[in-house]
Amino acid sequence: MKHQLLTAIALLTPLLFANSVQAGNRQDLQKLFSSGECERCELSGVNLSGAHLIGADLRGANLRGANLTEANLEGADLTGANLAGANLTSALVTNVNLKQANLNGANLTSATINDSNVYQASMNDLTITGAEIYNTGIGIGGEDAQIPDWK
Numbered sequence: 604m605k606h607q608l609l610t611a612i613a614l615l616t617p618l619l620f621a622n623s624v625q626a627g628n629r630q631d632l633q634k635l636f637s638s639g640e641c642e643r644c645e646l647s648g649v650n651l652s653g654a655h656l657i658g659a660d661l662r663g664a665n666l667r668g669a670n671l672t673e674a675n676l677e678g679a680d681l682t683g684a685n686l687a688g689a690n691l692t693s694a695l696v697t698n699v700n701l702k703q704a705n706l707n708g709a710n711l712t713s714a715t716i717n718d719s720n721v722y723q724a725s726m727n728d729l730t731i732t733g734a735e736i737y738n739t740g741i742g743i744g745g746e747d748a749q750i751p752d753w754k
Contacts, residue, residue: 635659647685702752716741722752 631644640660647667651674658678666681668688677697681704688708697717704724713733721740731741 635661711741720752 628645628647628649631641631646632649635641635644635646635656639656639658641664642660643663643665644661645665646661646669647665648669649666650670652670652672654671654674656674656676656679659676659680661679661681661684663683664681665685666689667685669686670690671694672690672692673694674691675695676699677695678699680700682700682702683704684701685705686701686709687705689706690710691714692710692712694711694714696711696714696719699716699719701724702720702722704721706721706729707725707727708729709726710730711734712730714731714735716734716736716739718737719739726741729741
């Protein structure tokens, strides 16, 4: 019974987002939700609000302008991903690899960001109002921080 329920959820979840998804990226969304792997996927502007993307492989994915409000990205790999203008309000960003990601103009209001790698990430015009940021090289004031890479 549990397996049937999980299968039904996996198959129906992409349909819930169908109205906000262009035809070109429906297959990428289905791939993401069925396997958790979507390297270099075209997901710009998609609604992933509240999505559980724990451990997802989104390396090099285009998530420009995506809605990731309250999404759980724990352990996700977003190396080189484009998150410019993405909405990550109240998102859980823990142990996420954002190395060389484009976070320009991203909204991280009230997000929880812990132990995440932002080495060589572009982070101009971030909104971090009310965000809880721990052990992650994101700061305020325009200072160039020494941001270590994960080893």
